[in-house]
Amino acid sequence: MKFLRIVLANLARHKRRTFLTTAGIALALFLFATLRTVVTTLQATAQFGSARRLVTTNATGIVFVLPLSYAERLRAVPGVTAVSWANWFGGKYGDGKRFFAQFAVDAQSYLAMYPEMTLPPEQREAFFREKTSVIVGRRLLDVYGWKLGQNITIQGTIFPGDWTFTIRGVYTPSNKVLNDDMLLFRHDYFDERIGRAGVAGWYVVEIDDPNNAGKIAKTIDDMFRNSSAATKTGTEQAFNASFATMWGNVSLLMGTIGMAVVFAILLVSTNAMMMSARERTRDIAVLKTIGFSDRVLFGLVMAEAAVISLTGSFVGLGAAKWLYRATNFNGAGFLPGFDVTVGTLLFGGGIALLLMLASGLVPAIQAARLPVVVALRRVE
């Protein structure tokens, strides 16, 4: 500790350079944490889903609908305990600048199948009772400053017209990966408004035993194979993963950019440390003359690198952790549960240690090996 003053004094020698180097590391690690959190959030989203839920879509593609009459046939499949369905709505609210997802769902069966969406019983009942009611995620309510009982109008894009709803419930996800930026309204109202009764965007099928998922999925798809709308059934996790894997290359890109940023900062900070050490050749020679050993001088230079790297990482990673949590960031609903994980913080901390070693080792070894007489002569 008694050498700390020397370390800090040396860092204060060029305050601007020290600040910029530290800020550079902080920014690099902030970006790294952000990019890696995009990847981990996508992965978490892909893994979200109950093993007891299957999703049945039109085999041609998710944009094609399925007859609502399939519901009864699905319920009759051995191993199926419940069936629900939903439709993508795709409307916009206000100026439409902020996107959020809207789904028409079969109210009772849907909420029963998703216990992760928690809302007070009286609100649940109100949703079941009133055909034009909606439930919204807590975040959505906060963002728009909506109130329970308020009427809101969504402009349909796929299904044109003004759709006015009354907010009767606010759900809170018990699993942070579940989006709390959604609006759910009743499928029967949707069906009534669009004038062609009997279509569902997809079915959610609850099964009794996850071990039978493959067998049940095959039974369902075989059942509809020769019908007008063949189906494709898979686990809910696979369904979610299919969305997430659309980002697959983005994940790779994010990771690559993150590491490239860190590497660029590594070069900058190494250069800054080496410049700093070179400028202090005389001081190092003086310290050696006083009796500072090579080991102590090595430690002093490494300590400087440590202060810069660790301060930068603390600020950068801390800011990422704090900022996204404080702002409840979710990437406009595409990255629900966006939060810098402990794993990312540890990974970032590891990078900071690597930065410290990489930027400090060369100047530290140079300082330790510096022959005093040569150094004094060089300066004189």
Place this chain on the structure above:
Amino acid sequence: MALVEIRDVHKVFQRDSDRVDVFSGLTLDIPEGSFTALMGPSGSGKSTLLNLIAGLDRPSSGEVNVAGSPVSTMRPGQLAAWRARHIGFVFQQLNLLPVLTAYQNVELPLLLTRLSKKERDERIRLALGVVGLEDRMKHYPRQLSGGQEQRTAIARAIVADPTLVLLDEPTGQLDAKSSEDVLNLLNRLNREFNKTIILVTHDAHAATHAGTVLHLEKGALIEGQGAAV
């Protein structure tokens, strides 16, 4: 009794393809408690001799013993610890670390000891008092005059109570008044505190403050002008 014993020292520098023989069998004793001035023209080997005595450089052959320690054969780690204990060194200029105050600069040798913060503080104040800079301890080198800087460097050189104080042209960059102050201070350190001092200088007037004056020329002591063995 000789504090510094130099026996048949050879020192060769290789500069590109040129071989420079600085010393060719130098032998010299410097007694404990003496104040010795080393004089000679540029390139005569004065600073090299000082570096050999301080263990900052090694002889090509021969022995350098200081306070009973074989400086010329000690390992780098041992030498650092030995220097911290036995040597106080003052250069012509740029002695002080610019980022530290006078107080902090003087404290540097004490950081290598086991002294407590309080003990270090007492020693620093005493050393700065000896050189007359009690009121400048919080000043940075850029806030000190050249003479004050050198006196701070001398305070640092003596603060750990070393066996030997080596000074390489400490008055070379000073005006006459500051130079006189520094030389008087060295005299006082020698007489009152019995410090063994070796002073390298070009300045004949500065050398008059020393008890012994040795003249080096082309790496050899000029006969009859010193305490050569």
